[in-house]
Amino acid sequence: MENSRRHFLKSTCALVAGVSVYPLSGNNANAEMEPAINNIKYALLHDETKCIGCNACVEACREVNHVPEGVTRLSIERTGPFGEYPNQFYHFSRHSCEHCENAPCVSVCPTGAAFINKETGIVAVNADKCVGCQYCIAACPYEVRFINPVTKAADKCDFCRETNLKQGKQPACVEICPTKALVFGNLKDPESELVALLKANPTERFKQDLGTRPKIFRIKAKQGEIIL
Template identity: 55%
Template sequence: MSCSRRNFLTGAGAVIFTTGVAGTAVLNSRKTLANVEQDGNKLYGMIHDETACIGCTACTDACRDVNKVPEGVSRLEIIRSEPMGEHPDVEYRFTRKSCQHCENAPCVMVCPTGAAYKDEKTGIVDVHKDKCVGCGYCLAACPYQVRFFNPADGSADKCNFCRDTNLAQGKLPACVESCPTKALVFGDLNDPSSEINAVLNNQVVYRDKVHLGTKPKLYKIPKQKGEV
């Protein structure tokens, strides 16, 4: 399904599920990601486990610190749901809001200068800051509303999986490293043996607004299985 201007500007979100047998050790095993330059293209993706997230926002703090994100803007947000249940048995659902690193990225399609682009070697959607003219087309086109203007340099900005910071040093993204409950999994979707594929093959997951044809690379394990 292609992503046209018409379909990415339409309607509310949708979800897609893949089913599998729930794994027991998958989410508990953590491997160091060797993501320095290697032969073959990668396709980086991330999983946010809503059943493990406690809404502590350690991920947002780490992201801001490592990537020097100015006050007043954010590459990553943790959204808390309305209360579920009755006192004293009240629960909340925490979900991640950040760049989806779409395979068919609307922000890239509408950028008039080529500042917004998808790196074909990693699948990461990023910004050439020296090409950004601040037109705001990418901000308007993003169905997930996760882009912003960086007040420090005036260019479009967003999550890039810590490409210029942690990834450049062969480490996991700052949010993944800092999560105390291991609610985040990051890795290469093109690698059948990667941890992220192990989780995707053994958990129920969904993605936001897949009906738009964006093919997002941010997957979520729902707080409650079934309809989200």
């Protein structure tokens, strides 16, 4: 596989300068970017008012998806402390694939390894097709992709598509969260807990101005939510 990767990179290196890292127009989109064909569009809500930054989600993701040390599909970013001692507090936010409906990483992939699953809307990677060119890493405005040191292919969160979801379970991060700060569900199901929460709470999504249409929603932490 290494020889094929080197051959590919040598034959295409002249094209690197011509590749746009933010091709958000649908004109050059991979065929896999068509809308989901079933009544499923998976998304995730992170309630920052409930997150305590314990990193249980990070470790569960690593164990279930066999993520090697040194890289991660998910991280919890802590900012703070805010306020003055002893009334100090932190904010915790999730950093992972946003599962964009208009995904730049899919648009730039020259082999079709990066794709949007038509049945679920999940942005995924076919490691067997990936040649390690790293175009998708450069294109991702959320900086969440990496090269897996074991498979040598691009990797990221896929909502446990090949592990827990195949077994009819929730994503590992959702299952393990001790405060129920994560809610996973189908945006097309009006009766789902996810949709109910999205209707009942003001939420935010990162970098919506880019037109990526991310499917990670956030209930923003208010000042003083997490007190030390």
